[in-house]
Amino acid sequence: MRRNYTEEVAHLLKRQFFEWDTVRENYEKLSQASTRTLKLGVSSIIMQFNPGRIHSTTANIEPESIAKRPCFLCDKNQPALQDAVMWEGRYKIQVNPYPIFRQHLTISAVEHTPQTIYGRFADMLLLAQDLKDYVVFYNGPQCGASAPDHMHFQAGRLKELPFCSELPGMTIYVIDSGLGCHFGFVTSLFRPLFYINTPSLEQASMQFDDLIGVLPLKDGHSEPMINILCWYQYNTWHVAVVPRSKHRPSCYDSGERQFLVSPAAAELGGLWALAREEDYNKITVPDVADIYSDVCLSAAEVNLIANKLNNYYHFKTLTHYGTSSSSESGHNERTLN
Ligand SMILES: [Zn+2]
Numbered sequence: 001m002r003r004n005y006t007e008e009v010a011h012l013l014k015r016q017f018f019e020w021d022t023v024r025e026n027y028e029k030l031s032q033a034s035t036r037t038l039k040l041g042v043s044s045i046i047m048q049f050n051p052g053r054i055h056s057t058t059a060n061i062e063p064e065s066i067a068k069r070p071c072f073l074c075d076k077n078q079p080a081l082q083d084a085v086m087w088e089g090r091y092k093i094q095v096n097p098y099p100i101f102r103q104h105l106t107i108s109a110v111e112h113t114p115q116t117i118y119g120r121f122a123d124m125l126l127l128a129q130d131l132k133d134y135v136v137f138y139n140g141p142q143c144g145a146s147a148p149d150h151m152h153f154q155a156g157r158l159k160e161l162p163f164c165s166e167l168p169g170m171t172i173y174v175i176d177s178g179l180g181c182h183f184g185f186v187t188s189l190f191r192p193l194f195y196i197n198t199p200s201l202e203q204a205s206m207q208f209d210d211l212i213g214v215l216p217l218k219d220g221h222s223e224p225m226i227n228i229l230c231w232y233q234y235n236t237w238h239v240a241v242v243p244r245s246k247h248r249p250s251c252y253d254s255g256e257r258q259f260l261v262s263p264a265a266a267e268l269g270g271l272w273a274l275a276r277e278e279d280y281n282k283i284t285v286p287d288v289a290d291i292y293s294d295v296c297l298s299a300a301e302v303n304l305i306a307n308k309l310n311n312y313y314h315f316k317t318l319t320h321y322g323t324s325s326s327s328e329s330g331h332n333e334r335t336l337n
Contacts, residue, residue, distance in 0.1 A: 027099060041190060043163070049274055054275040105154060116223055117223060117228065118212075136154070171188055180199055185303070192297055192298065192301075196241070227242045
């Protein structure tokens with residue numbers, strides 16, 4: 001019988017709150033943190049004033065400074081009180097001591113090995129399946145991962161990330177569609193993204209491999225710049241892949257309109273942890289839209305990438321099913337319910 005990881009993790013959280021002062025204090029602070037919700041089109045964006053996040057927002061991820069610091073995900077550098085639930089002997093699921101979510105997990109590889117999604121995507125799907133009511137997310141090494149030298153995912157409760165309930169209702173431009181499987185892109189949430197929705201692990205992995213094969217790869221990078229959010233509901237995987245154009249927005253270090261934000265998967269999912277009170281007080285809907293468009297690819301760029309895949313799938317659909325339909329733009333528009 002498969003282990004009940006959701007239950008084991010619930011016990012881990014309780015145990016760590018009880019045993020470890022840092023965790024208890026930081027989660028108590030979070031439960032009292034000020035929040036306000038902005039409405040960006042149909043999308044809710046929760047702003048959270050969270051001074052505890054200053055270190056991760058301003059983390060220096062230059063290889064030289066990474067090499068100098070002790071890795072906080074390696075056993076030998078972790079506090080004795082930091083406990084874990086082992087997943088398949090390959091990842092340790094731990095309580096994140098500096099939370100954004102009221103239940104915030106870090107899921108790190110047991111070995112010290114660079115952050116990469118290559119060879120890890122199926123793990124992400126299976127983790128999402130095992131962690132019921134959680135969204136598992138991945139920040140690429142140049143897209144917000146605070147330890148680019150140590151492979152890790154994170155997870156937070158689904159209900160805390162507005163995006164997870166918004167995305168399945170959005171209009172998707174279909175690239176490939178089969179029995180209960182949908183692969184397409186969404187442009188209506190101000191952060192153009194690819195969306196895979198399928199009950200099949202093989203299908204999800206195949207579509208992800210095809211996608212990552214056509215995403216732009218920058219010089220000197222080990223993989224395309226992406227954030228991924230993945231959750232499993234009603235026997236179906238939902239995967240959002242958000243391609244990025246840059247790590248930090250221009251406003252990160254620009255005078256008057258400066259915001260100390262370093263958007264990663266949580267922010268793309270609609271939960272922004274702002275470490276400085278002045279940013280929390282002054283940020284507006286247009287600022288959020290500007291920051292998203294600054295760090296994400298544009299709808300036109302995502303459309304061009306989709307066209308490469310669409311031609312491929314158009315061919316595949318004809319081969320496999322003998323039929324195919326496409327609109328003038330080359331994509332079929334539909335709303336998933
Ligand atoms: Zn490490």
